[in-house]
Amino acid sequence: MIRIGPAGSGGLGNLAGIEAVARMGLDCMEVEFTYGVRMKPEDAPAVGEMARRHHIVLSVHAPYYINLASEEPAKLSASRTRILDSCQRAHAMGARNVVFHAGFYQGRTAHETYARIRDAVNALQDRIAANRWNVVLCPETTGKPSQFGSLEELFQLTADTGCGMTVDFAHLFARHQGKLDWNHLLLQLPGMFHAHFSGIEYGPKGEKRHIRTTETFFRPLAEALVAKNPDITLISESPQPLKDAAMMKQVVQQLWDAVR
Numbered sequence: 001m002i003r004i005g006p007a008g009s010g011g012l013g014n015l016a017g018i019e020a021v022a023r024m025g026l027d028c029m030e031v032e033f034t035y036g037v038r039m040k041p042e043d044a045p046a047v048g049e050m051a052r053r054h055h056i057v058l059s060v061h062a063p064y065y066i067n068l069a070s071e072e073p074a075k076l077s078a079s080r081t082r083i084l085d086s087c088q089r090a091h092a093m094g095a096r097n098v099v100f101h102a103g104f105y106q107g108r109t110a111h112e113t114y115a116r117i118r119d120a121v122n123a124l125q126d127r128i129a130a131n132r133w134n135v136v137l138c139p140e141t142t143g144k145p146s147q148f149g150s151l152e153e154l155f156q157l158t159a160d161t162g163c164g165m166t167v168d169f170a171h172l173f174a175r176h177q178g179k180l181d182w183n184h185l186l187l188q189l190p191g192m193f194h195a196h197f198s199g200i201e202y203g204p205k206g207e208k209r210h211i212r213t214t215e216t217f218f219r220p221l222a223e224a225l226v227a228k229n230p231d232i233t234l235i236s237e238s239p240q241p242l243k244d245a246a247m248m249k250q251v252v253q254q255l256w257d258a259v260r
């Protein structure tokens with residue numbers, strides 16, 4: 001099952017956003033806590049109720065400013081709080097997948113950075129279990145080789161901690177300078193995962209910025225997805241998340257119709 005929907009509500013707010021997503025025939029929506037977890041805990045259940053009524057699958061993107069590899073106790077603690085607050089709201093909304101960018105190397109070796117992030121993820125999962133929150137931590141593949149989050153690092157992290165993962169196809173495309181075979185990539189991925197996609201500008205150092213998603217850029221990935229049919233929620237992270245999610249949904253639908 002390939003569920004497709006936008007990152008955020010396109011400025012409509014979560015409740016109206018879910019209604020718009022449903023009206024457009026889309027399947028899921030990522031609630032964005034980009035600059036902080038500003039949703040009040042008491043407001044979360046109504047968002048979850050609206051999503052259930054319209055059969056929209058919710059996920060949550062934790063704030064961008066997170067560094068689980070930080071050596072500064074205050075920064076590490078703030079990062080943990082941002083993720084746990086995101087998890088609490090996610091649980092209250094019935095959202096399962098909680099996305100975040102795990103951290104930075106900042107001059108440390110990849111090995112040391114990995115160990116710090118692994119230990120932090122394990123500690124977070126202990127807190128999630130103690131709170132009985134029905135959520136899955138889904139660290140994301142990042143778009144720059146200088147940032148923690150290659151596919152290999154995330155495979156290792158899922159194996160060592162049992163966490164989930166977010167495969168950002170556009171980030172991987174940028175990391176690999178556009179030399180990426182979607183079919184080959186999908187063969188390496190599990191049967192179920194959370195995913196992001198958008199158009200992307202990149203240079204020698206990887207990702208520069210997310211741009212509008214063209215049909216031409218999406219189609220090869222869509223073909224590979226329809227051929228393998230993994231169980232995914234695919235979030236459109238372009239500057240026009242709803243419009244481009246609708247285009248992606250249409251492309252996938254056309255491909256399904258063609259094989260039926």
Ligand SMILES: [Zn+2]
Pocket residue numbers: 140168196197237
């Ligand atoms: Zn992403």
